[in-house]
Amino acid sequence: MPRRTRPRGQTGHRRQRHKDVLHAGDGHRANGFRCVGCRLDVPPDAPGTAHRNHCPNCLTSRHVDRRIPGDRDTDCRGRMEAVAVSTRPDGEWMIVHQCLHCGELSTNRIAGDDNAIALMRLALKPLQDTNRASRTLLNL
Amino acid sequence: MSNTDNTLKTSIFTCAWCGLTTTKYIAEGAVRNHCPSCMHSKHVTDHVEGGSSTCEGRMSPIAIAVLRTGDWMLIHRCRRCDELTSNPVCADDNQLILMRMAVRPLAQPPFPLETLGSL
Numbered sequence: 177m178p179r180r181t182r183p184r185g186q187t188g189h190r191r192q193r194h195k196d197v198l199h200a201g202d203g204h205r206a207n208g209f210r211c212v213g214c215r216l217d218v219p220p221d222a223p224g225t226a227h228r229n230h231c232p233n234c235l236t237s238r239h240v241d242r243r244i245p246g247d248r249d250t251d252c253r254g255r256m257e258a259v260a261v262s263t264r265p266d267g268e269w270m271i272v273h274q275c276l277h278c279g280e281l282s283t284n285r286i287a288g289d290d291n292a293i294a295l296m297r298l299a300l301k302p303l304q305d306t307n308r309a310s311r312t313l314l315n316l
Numbered sequence: 317m318s319n320t321d322n323t324l325k326t327s328i329f330t331c332a333w334c335g336l337t338t339t340k341y342i343a344e345g346a347v348r349n350h351c352p353s354c355m356h357s358k359h360v361t362d363h364v365e366g367g368s369s370t371c372e373g374r375m376s377p378i379a380i381a382v383l384r385t386g387d388w389m390l391i392h393r394c395r396r397c398d399e400l401t402s403n404p405v406c407a408d409d410n411q412l413i414l415m416r417m418a419v420r421p422l423a424q425p426p427f428p429l430e431t432l433g434s435l
Contacts, residue, residue, distance in 0.1 A: 260391055268426075272400070274402070
């Protein structure tokens with residue numbers, strides 16, 4: 177679904193950092209992967225994003241990149257769990273993953289076929305504990 | 317957090333973003349690493365290699381993660397090198413910014429919320 181809420185005439189928008197490691201030869205788009213969380217076979221191409229790195233069903237990812245997204249340079253290979261939803265200034269949702277093995281964090285844009293219920297559950301997580309949320313509201 | 321010579325003696329730091337001067341240690345004895353007013357931090361630890369980082373960029377808060385225990389963690393992203401860190405929320409942090417970050421994704425959902433009921 178095209179986004180219609182993007183602020184118009186937004187200047188000073190920060191560009192993504194340059195990544196020369198992607199799309200070279202038989203890069204990451206050549207083959208799909210099997211989710212380490214729910215064993216779903218995930219096809220490589222996703223609607224709305226060129227950098228799918230998580231399962232559209234359970235949002236689980238795998239720790240393969242070290243410092244730059246796409247470098248495939250780490251030996252960890254741990255399972256990465258979605259821990260939070262972050263919002264870009266233009267309203268795009270990003271999933272924050274944390275590696276269960278080494279604790280490393282990474283972000284990725286959501287894809288068009290990501291499970292809407294899993295996304296919503298993740299976004300509502302901070303408000304799930306009503307004690308914590310209402311205490312925060314009362315302290316305002 | 318600017319590290320001047322008297323930082324260790326007086327245990328205070330000045331926020332690099334809003335300029336607030338605040339104590340380094342909070343009541344429970346934990347060390348504060350972000351400004352309680354604007355929640356910004358400074359990139360001093362390298363989490364990929366370990367050890368201290370030479371970046372020293374400004375880190376802005378981007379999301380709130382919830383631990384299994386129910387505690388909130390604040391996720392920072394370095395504006396200079398894009399590294400991410402997570403830190404526990406302190407008791408005297410700015411609750412308005414915390415709440416704003418918690419509900420921010422719901423203000424701009426990527427799919428129409430009306431259809432969620434039929435899923």
